[in-house]
Amino acid sequence: MNVWIEKQRYIIDFTISSLMRRKVKNIGLLVLYTLIVFILASTMFFTYAIKREAAFILEGSPEIVVQNLVAGRHDLLPVSYLEEIKSIRGVANVESRLWGYFYDSLVGANYTLMTPPQNQDSHKNQGKTTVVENDNGDPHANHEAHALFEYEGALLESGTLIIGNGVARMRGIGKDDYMPFMAADGQIMNMKIVGKLSSVSELVSSDLILMSEADLRKLFGISPDKVTDAIVTVRNPSEIQTVAGKIKKRIHSARPIIRDEILRTYSSIFNWRGGMMIVIFSAAVLAFVIFAWDKASGLSAGERQEIGILKAVGWETGDVIQMKFWEGAIVSLSAFLGGVILAYIHVFFTGSAIFEPALEGWSNLYPNFTLTPFINAEQLTTLFFLTVIPYTVATIVPTWRAATIDPDSAMRHTGG
Amino acid sequence: MILHPTVIANLLAAYTSSLMLVYAAYYGLQILRHWNIESGSELQLILERKTYLVSTVLSYVFGLQLLSLFLFVFTADSLRTLFVGAMCAAGTLNVNAFGYPTLVLKVVNFVTSGLWLVLNHADNQGYDYPLIKKKYLLLIVITPFIVLETLLETAYFLGMEPDVITSCCGSLFSGEKKAGLGSELASLPAIPTLWAFYLTVIITLISGLVFYFKNRGGYVYALLSFALFIIALIAIVSVISIYIYELPTHHCPFCIIMEDYSYIGYLLYVLLFGGVVAGSGIGIILPFRKIESLKHALGGFINKLALTSVLMYGAFTVIVTYRIIFSNLIM
Numbered sequence: 001m002n003v004w005i006e007k008q009r010y011i012i013d014f015t016i017s018s019l020m021r022r023k024v025k026n027i028g029l030l031v032l033y034t035l036i037v038f039i040l041a042s043t044m045f046f047t048y049a050i051k052r053e054a055a056f057i058l059e060g061s062p063e064i065v066v067q068n069l070v071a072g073r074h075d076l077l078p079v080s081y082l083e084e085i086k087s088i089r090g091v092a093n094v095e096s097r098l099w100g101y102f103y104d105s106l107v108g109a110n111y112t113l114m115t116p117p118q119n120q121d122s123h124k125n126q127g128k129t130t131v132v133e134n135d136n137g138d139p140h141a142n143h144e145a146h147a148l149f150e151y152e153g154a155l156l157e158s159g160t161l162i163i164g165n166g167v168a169r170m171r172g173i174g175k176d177d178y179m180p181f182m183a184a185d186g187q188i189m190n191m192k193i194v195g196k197l198s199s200v201s202e203l204v205s206s207d208l209i210l211m212s213e214a215d216l217r218k219l220f221g222i223s224p225d226k227v228t229d230a231i232v233t234v235r236n237p238s239e240i241q242t243v244a245g246k247i248k249k250r251i252h253s254a255r256p257i258i259r260d261e262i263l264r265t266y267s268s269i270f271n272w273r274g275g276m277m278i279v280i281f282s283a284a285v286l287a288f289v290i291f292a293w294d295k296a297s298g299l300s301a302g303e304r305q306e307i308g309i310l311k312a313v314g315w316e317t318g319d320v321i322q323m324k325f326w327e328g329a330i331v332s333l334s335a336f337l338g339g340v341i342l343a344y345i346h347v348f349f350t351g352s353a354i355f356e357p358a359l360e361g362w363s364n365l366y367p368n369f370t371l372t373p374f375i376n377a378e379q380l381t382t383l384f385f386l387t388v389i390p391y392t393v394a395t396i397v398p399t400w401r402a403a404t405i406d407p408d409s410a411m412r413h414t415g416g
Numbered sequence: 417m418i419l420h421p422t423v424i425a426n427l428l429a430a431y432t433s434s435l436m437l438v439y440a441a442y443y444g445l446q447i448l449r450h451w452n453i454e455s456g457s458e459l460q461l462i463l464e465r466k467t468y469l470v471s472t473v474l475s476y477v478f479g480l481q482l483l484s485l486f487l488f489v490f491t492a493d494s495l496r497t498l499f500v501g502a503m504c505a506a507g508t509l510n511v512n513a514f515g516y517p518t519l520v521l522k523v524v525n526f527v528t529s530g531l532w533l534v535l536n537h538a539d540n541q542g543y544d545y546p547l548i549k550k551k552y553l554l555l556i557v558i559t560p561f562i563v564l565e566t567l568l569e570t571a572y573f574l575g576m577e578p579d580v581i582t583s584c585c586g587s588l589f590s591g592e593k594k595a596g597l598g599s600e601l602a603s604l605p606a607i608p609t610l611w612a613f614y615l616t617v618i619i620t621l622i623s624g625l626v627f628y629f630k631n632r633g634g635y636v637y638a639l640l641s642f643a644l645f646i647i648a649l650i651a652i653v654s655v656i657s658i659y660i661y662e663l664p665t666h667h668c669p670f671c672i673i674m675e676d677y678s679y680i681g682y683l684l685y686v687l688l689f690g691g692v693v694a695g696s697g698i699g700i701i702l703p704f705r706k707i708e709s710l711k712h713a714l715g716g717f718i719n720k721l722a723l724t725s726v727l728m729y730g731a732f733t734v735i736v737t738y739r740i741i742f743s744n745l746i747m
Contacts, residue, residue, distance in 0.1 A: 044421055261579070264498055268418070268578045271498075275419030317468050318540075378422060378494055381487055385425035392476060393432055400469040 008326075011319070015326045018306070029295055030335055036288045037339025037387050038346070039281055044379050045347040046355055047274030049371040054266045057204055058259060062095075062231035064244050067255045074255075076226035081251055085232060088246050092235040096227035098213060100220050102181065107170050113220075115213045116156060158212050162195040166206030184221030191215070232256075277355070278386065285386070289394045296398035307402055308410025320403035328395055332388045340383070348373040418498065418576050422491045427573060429484040430566040433477045440470045440477075441559040444552035453544055467548070471536055474555070478529035481562075482689075485522045486682065488569070489670055498578035505670035514572035521565040528558050530693030531700050534721065538701045541713035547704060606655040610740075613651040617733050620644045624695070624726040628719060634702045641695025641725055648688055648732065656736050659743040680739070687732040695725035 019026050066085060068077040079096065086094045099114040156162055161179060168174055173193060181189045197205040217224065232247070234240050244256040299307075307320060346352055348371055443466045450459055492505035492515065502508045509515030532554055539547040620640040627637045652669050660672055660680065673681030698721050705714055 047421075260500075264579060267497055271418060271420040274421050275424060278421050278424055279419070317465075321468060321472055378490060381483075381490065382422045382425040385429050385483075385487065386421070389429060389432060389480065393436065396436075396473055396476065397469065400465075400472060404465045404468060 008322075011323050012326050012330075015323050015330065018323075019327060019330065022300075022303075025295070025300075026331070029292065030331060030338075032288060032291060033331065033335035033387075033391065034338040034342070036281075036285060037336050037383065038342045039284065040278060040386055041340050041343030041379075041383055042346050042352060042355060043274055043277045043281065044383060045343055045375065046352045046371070047270050047277075048376075048379055049347065049374050051267055051270040052374050053371060054270070055263055058263050058266065061259055061262065063234050063237075063240055063259050064232040064247070065257045066230045066232060066247055066251075067257070068229070069253050069255050076222065077229055079225050079227060081254065082227075082230055084250055085230065085247055088243060088250070090234055090236065090239045090243050091232055093233040095231050095233075097229055097231060098216050098222065099228050100216070102209075102219075104171075109170060110207065111167060111209050112207050113209050113211060113216060115216050116210050156194065156210060156212055158214050159191055160194040160212070161191045162197060162210040163193055164197045164205040164208040167209060168196055181219055183219045189215065189219060285390055289390045292391050293394040293398060296395040297401065299402055303402070304405060304410045307405050308407045311405070311407040312411070317403050321399060324395070324399040324403060328392060328399075332391055336384065336388060339387075340380070344373070344375070347371065418495065418573065418578060420491075420495065422487070422494060423573050426484065426487055426491055427570060429480055429487065430569050433480050433484070434563050434566040436473050436477050437555075437559050437562050440473045441556050443470050444555045447552050448549060448556070451545075451548060464545075467545070470552075470555075471540075474529075474532065474536070477562075478533055481522075481526050481529050485526050486673075486685075488519065488522060489673060493670060493674065495576070498576075500579045503671075504668055504674065506668045512572060512575040514568050514575060518565060518568040518572050521561060521568060525558065525562050525565055526689060527692060527696070528554075528561070530689070531697055532558060534693065534697030535700055538704065538710065538714060538717060541717065542707065542709035544709050546707045546709050604650060604654040606658065609651050609654045613647055613655070614733075616640070616644050616647045617729065620695075621726060621730060621733075624722055624729075627698075628722045628726065634698050634718070634722075637722065637725075638696050638699025638702070641692055641698075641729070644695075644729060645688060645692035652684070656740070659740045659745055662743055662745040664745065680735070684732060684735065687728045687735075691725050691728035691732065694721045694728065697721050698725070 066077065066081070068075045068081070077096070082094050082096055085091060095117070097115070099112065102111045102113050103109075104111060163173075163179075171179070173179060175193055175195060177193050178190050179193060181191065183189050191211065197208060197210075211219075216222070222228075232243065234243050240258055240260075244258055247254050247256045310320060311317075346354070351371075443463075447463050447467070447470075451463060452460055489505050492508040496502040496504055496508050499508060499511055502511070509519060532551070535547060535551050535554060539545060539551055620637070620643075623633055623637045623640050627633050649669070652672075653667050657667050657669060657672060658664050660677055661668075670681075671677065672684065673679060698718055701714065701718060704710055705718070707714075
């Protein structure tokens with residue numbers, strides 16, 4: 001065993017010195033290789049991190065959302081349905097929600113308008129937080145509840161607003177400013193801003209505006225016997241499916257959506273986007289593979305002579321192949337590590353300047369947020385498969401061709 | 417079809433190894449037909465050079481095969497969130513009819529590939545390519561299985577439809593209809609299986625040591641190490657897993673490779689696969705001990721294989737025993 005290790009060590013020593021002798025050629029290859037790893041790694045880190053972010057946010061969303069469908073479209077939900085749902089065994093609580101989108105033609109963006117969660121009425125003056133329960137082992141978790149959005153201290157009453165950071169940035173407004181809206185009946189409603197949502201999770205709250213129920217009904221012209229949708233809390237998590245099934249059976253026009261389904265759908269969408277980017281970049285990988293093949297098979301006169309001499313002094317074909325294997329391993333490993341480190345910096349420190357628009361989706365109101373660094377073995381293995389393996393395969397045949405050169409012909413060609 | 421980066425990596429690996437293997441098998445066929453070590457013809461010289469290419473290609477392919485076996489299970493496991501009722505790889509592999517056949521083929525192909533590498537190494541010990549025809553015959557036998565594996569894997573990944581929200585009511589009812597997708601696996605009674613496992617371990621290890629020191633009973637050990645491999649897999653499903661999970665109803669052989677169990681599954685499976693390849697490899701090369709050019713080199717190699725196999729199985733047993741003794745589950 002020791003002999004074997006010693007032998008490999010000498011071969012590696014020789015390989016490194018031989019690589020250093022041809023700096024320009026090898027650095028060119030290394031830079032390109034690193035770039036390829038960097039692009040793919042950035043894509044993967046970004047999609048995984050954002051998927052995690054979305055999952056983390058959705059943890060705090062209601063177990064079941066019930067919408068009303070009319071002619072296959074999402075419609076307002078009659079308040080009478082709430083009682084019907086409440087009577088289902090296993091349902092712990094039903095709350096109605098009022099929300100909608102408002103297009104601001106001034107800045108060309110859509111806001112999300114919402115009334116604060118209902119149980120606020122009971123402690124109106126205390127400020128309200130919506131609480132997200134954390135999983136253990138979640139890097140976000142500090143083993144304490146963490147608010148999705150909060151507006152400590154601000155008092156929301158008729159005629160006032162609480163706005164998200166994205167809205168504030170876009171309109172250049174802040175606390176105590178006024179914001180006009182045109183209501184459904186054509187009247188102008190001038191609302192006073194009394195607070196801003198905290199920036200803990202801008203991904204959710206960037207475009208959010210909170211207003212009181214009466215204002216929202218007036219703004220959108222929603223009659224008092226209708227709400228936008230309802231959220232259902234179920235005591236026992238394993239009953240969620242059954243409860244959702246019962247809701248569908250009792251109210252035929254209802255569309256119950258379970259939290260897991262939302263999670264699954266988001267996860268598919270982000271997988272799809274990440275996969276799509278990789279398919280697009282596969283053209284680049286292919287170009288790189290051709291480049292690597294070309295580099296490996298186009299041996300310079302000096303290299304041919306070197307291999308010829310090695311074989312003349314007693315190296316076997318197998319030894320030359322081993323040398324080439326180590327050469328590939330050294331280049332691949334350096335490029336892989338370099339690319340991964342650069343991608344980590346790119347995604348988690350510079351906010352993935354290059355890819356953000358493509359992967360995040362389309363919107364006028366960009367949230368500003370930093371992703372939580374998250375890397376796992378799955379990402380690294382996948383990356384390894386997508387980059388190192390194509391390179392290795394591309395260099396096998398050229399390597400073999402180089403290793404089977406006859407010593408005399410190699411030296412005769414170049415020795416002159 | 418799920419366009420997940422890891423799925424793309426899996427398919428890339430599968431197609432790469434299939435293509436390389438078909439390429440190698442083509443030359444293998446030529447070698448089988450035209451090989452003549454006595455001849456100095458140009459064709460023979462080319463073929464002799466090609467053997468270097470083929471064995472390099474195959475070392476890569478079989479290395480890839482090992483990695484892709486784990487990547488496949490890993491992928492199946494990470495896709496579980498997309499399917500109603502799938503808790504881990506066991507459920508995801510059940511999503512369509514191609515999941516488990518692919519996995520079984522992957523395991524079989526891994527073992528046969530390992531045996532090929534053992535044969536290849538033995539062949540390289542002799543100066544006159546003593547085993548070359550047998551080696552390439554085995555290669556030609558393996559190739560269709562790996563190609564079949566690639567096709568099944570493609571069908572498996574292409575046939576996946578994640579349960580996402582549909583426009584009427586979410587995927588609720590597609591979920592109901594797939595109620596049988598549970599991750600519970602049928603299993604044998606725990607305690608008798610455990611006895612059978614330890615009995616086989618003891619017999620196998622003794623036979624391995626006898627072979628290592630006295631050089632007797634090589635075929636017996638090769639057979640026993642293969643039997644132990646199968647029994648150990650069964651034991652993982654029926655009894656070892658429940659001690660690791662500390663849950664008498666959870667028999668999954670895949671969850672042990674997850675982070676929650678500190679990735680202990682990887683260690684166990686690597687030991688087990690290594691043990692069977694080294695142990696059964698003895699049976700493959702024992703018949704060639706008498707060949708003139710291999711006489712001296714092969715003895716040492718066979719001994720090394722025997723020692724490796726015994727050590728790996730030993731380590732596997734020690735880890736398993738440790739987990740069983742210190743498990744909070746008492747039966």
